[in-house]
Amino acid sequence: MPASGPDAAEILRSIGDAAYHWQLDTDVLSWTGNAAALLGVDAAEIVSGAAYARRVAVEGGQSRVDAIARSSQRDGGEGVAYQVQYAFKCGDEAIWVEDTGRWFAGPDGRPHHAHGLIRRIDERHEAERRLTQLAKFDPLTGELNRPYLNEVLAATVEEVVRFRESCGFLLISIDHLGRLNEAYGFDVTEEVIAQVAKRIRARLRGKDHLGRFSGNKFGAVLTRCTPDELAVAAERLLAGVRDEPIVTAAGPVAVTVTIGGVTAPRHARSVAEVVSRALDALHGARTKRYGSFAAYRPNIERDAMRRESVRATDEIVSALNDRRIALAFEPVVETAGREVAFYECLMRVYRPDGAIAHANEIIPIAEQVGLVRMVDYRVLELVVAELASEPVLKASVNVSPASTVDPDWWTCLAGLLRTNSGVAERLIIEITETAAIQDIDDARGFVTRVKDLGCRIAIDDFGAGHTSFRNLRKLGVDIVKIDGAFVQNIVKSADDRAFVHTLIDLTRRLGLKTVAEWVQDEQAAAVLAGFGCDYLQGALIGLANIDRPWVRTSANTACG
Template sequence: MQLRHLADKAVSTGLQEPASSLSAALAAPEQQPPAGPDLRSVTASIGMLAYEWDIATDRLSWGENLREVLATFADVDLSTGRAYGERLGAQSATSRFDAIVTSAGRDDGHGVLYNAIYALAPPRETGGGSLVWIEDCGKWFAGRDGRPSRAHGVVRVITERHEMERRLTRSAQFDALTGAMSRALLAEHSLRLLGQPEKTRKPFTILLVALENLFALNRTYGYDAGDEIIVGLATRLRANVRVNDLVARYAGNKFAVLLENCDVEQAKASGQRLIEVIAHSPFATEIGVVSVSARIGAVVAPRDGRSPAVLFQHAEEALDAARQRNAQRLVCYATSLARDNGRLHALQISDSVVSALNERRVELAFQPIVDAQTGDTAFYEALLRVRLADGAIVVPGDILPIAEKSGLVRLLDQRVLELALARLRADPSLRISVNASVATLHDPEWPDWLANATHVYAGVADRLTIEITETTLIDDFDKTRQLICDCKRLGIKFAMDDFGAGHTSFRNLRLLDFDFVKIDGVFIQNIIKSEDDRFFVRTLTDLAKHLGLKIVAEWVEDEATARLLRGWGVDFFQGSLFGSAMMASAPGETLDLARRA
């Protein structure tokens, strides 16, 4: 009757929160069970089994639904606490016995609650099998000596729930792709080492290892091969550190290696050895072997930081220094690295650009260029936007100067062009212009890349215009001229951007086969107020018309300016009067940005 009563109380309390609800059921004041359905079938249906344990005699009594709930153990002797305890799995962190005997509670006559989660191992004589995880809640009651004398409670099987919780815990602690520990778990281990008593604390090192040119590898070999390389790197790192050292997936193409009991000189030797191990032999992928290299930033704790956050920040600064042109592949953190804030800011921007490229956070915004006579959108200029990891949008002016210095601008140009070509293929009525930097124009591989890209996105080249600034022509006129000729053969149009800023000679302008000139907005914005600007712009328009070039006026912001330019024969307007740059819709959708009827 007591077993039935106990189960009835657990059921009536509810099972919405597994551990706490069972405890609440047992804590509820004792009362007569209400009349109703067969409560034995109810407890069995929700997997609950009541028991009583006479601790003094070790006799263990079970409810009548033992066979239904603990089917695996139905034919096993569970009549004593000792016999039940022998079934305890080695993976168990606690047991019913531990929960009762080690309880800090004192019985005031109403019993003391206990709760335990543990595993039971099926007996070998029945064929063995997987562990059965149990949730066990109950109350123990003291004898005359104040020590536990008897207990009663309920158990239920939670194997499925335990496995789900285990998977969730593991996914939070370990990287799904490589199996390496997570950055959060690495921080926990670092905090544990930092918290050791100062007298016995040993220095430890964190090596921040970054693959070089992951974006180029992904572009050349594909993202699947890039993932295989990352997995191979994790495997190689684990194989070349000591048993007690740790390897963690820090972020993207970065791994962190924690070396216990390791000082500065040992850090340098270990880091250099890992660099050589990574570069020594290529990585096997589905498309063949690929050679890669790495750079490392190192910090030694507690010298370089007394918290995981500070250590990670300094490791990133050391890695940024190692990534600089002509720098050593391994750089150990030093206070002097943090002195040049401008350089560090540039390094952080470069790192953000690389991450945005790798994680496909480079996007396009589109500004309409309208027909000067009708106001209808003739085509759009595709403008670079970089979405940071926190969702913030960065415009070109904030990153391009640094991207040009760090050699990343070519990768940005290619990504912009890829997105534009995809948009053109998705919308056959669309025409787009994109910008190309000096570095891209002077890249000897770019014409071939462009030809291949227009082949992949067949039928869109004649709706694409590439804009190059007038100042670019001064750098290498002959090379620019040849490039324009090569691209024109593909059907691509060319526009001279910022016309008027570089003062290109009439002879050079005539020799270059441009389709458009875009008058620099600096001369347009004050044209109503400045007689000098009016004279200069009028001269530029007359020159462009004489050469048969279409004219785009930038920064047209009011109707008076538009009316004046329209009277001079300007063909197209671009500016806030006709629509600001707006982020694109999904690639498969038709653009419907600011249009003027």
């Protein structure tokens, strides 16, 4: 005869499980022998379903009773499976249990008896709890993270809309966190963020919610809050952070916060509107004074401007997708012989109705909404294609400040020039003076890279930013284009004449070519010729045109 193996109870004991049979009509709960030890109670305390249920923590998940009594399923003869997790109280502590079983119906179709297994899952539950913590809470401050803050905000707004109540949202920004980081380092900055969170939490009501919105910002959802109460709460938080320095490993650090707030649904009815308008209010508070509070107020002009930005964004994206961006060509001529030296290529956008939008209508908005680099890519492609197809053409093209530091733009330029040999020496890249003076070293690096590719480079609108000639020499550009604001009144204004004369004289001493923009008439041209200006551009010479004028001119005179 084969050796007898261990019985079921022994197997269950060895793997840390216990089995039960629950007779619901008599409430008798029968166990395998190891159940009491597994649960940490006396066997007499779990002999009935009611006694067992009294030890299940109310807040600790769904109990076995819930799973069976509230089941919407019906027993078709094979029983109905269930699996629940809950906290089981043993003494002053609680353990976590996974309860897996199947209940069976009696003749009346209602649950009659059940049997199953229980297993302790303390470690697994703790791991799941930590994952939930990470999913919903910011690890540094212990407050809600942004996604979960948005969920809470959405639920709160939905509730106040449904019940015709009011709530508030405060966006709290730690001031000058970058300076703290530079002065003390990341560790101290994180201490400051954590301590600010504690101070804010201590001054909120128990029913309010706090979350970390971003690196230096917190969002506070104030339930059942009127506009007046919103202002009172904000002032309380401002004082709570400001009144005492925060103690850190590097010593006491003085910290302030600036707050923007909005009331819902009075001024916002969705999470997107709440956040957007709180950001507007925060910007307004910072504009007024750091360490202050501002509540959102409707602004007709601002809202109209945003609608226009949305419309313009759609127009730009549509023009890019539909290939409706084109070039206009404005001649730049030699002062002496008036022969064309090169053409400045300017962007034009064909609208769906056939109208043409100029660059000054599109570029400022493209810069605001972050589309200017995409526009620059397209214009660069068009200019290089024009140069490649017309060997007589020499052309210049403006580049926005954003593109000068964009690696993708550089890759595009280098690739186009490699593919189209003979184009680089006929291409002039223009950057504005205001962009150049933001960071002279960055601008100098840009100039060097452009010239290494074989192109020339011009600095546009020179004089508007008051760049010193020392910096001009350091930049190493080839051409200086004098800002038209100083040229257009050169005949009538002695100050403008003196300024332009000085610019031309000093620029020539540096060995650079000069272009005078906005030349209106022959009198201005004569004055500029007397000063020794190399090139002229403006209404006198000819305005930008989408036609290709060099096609109608001979190869010897088309582009110098």
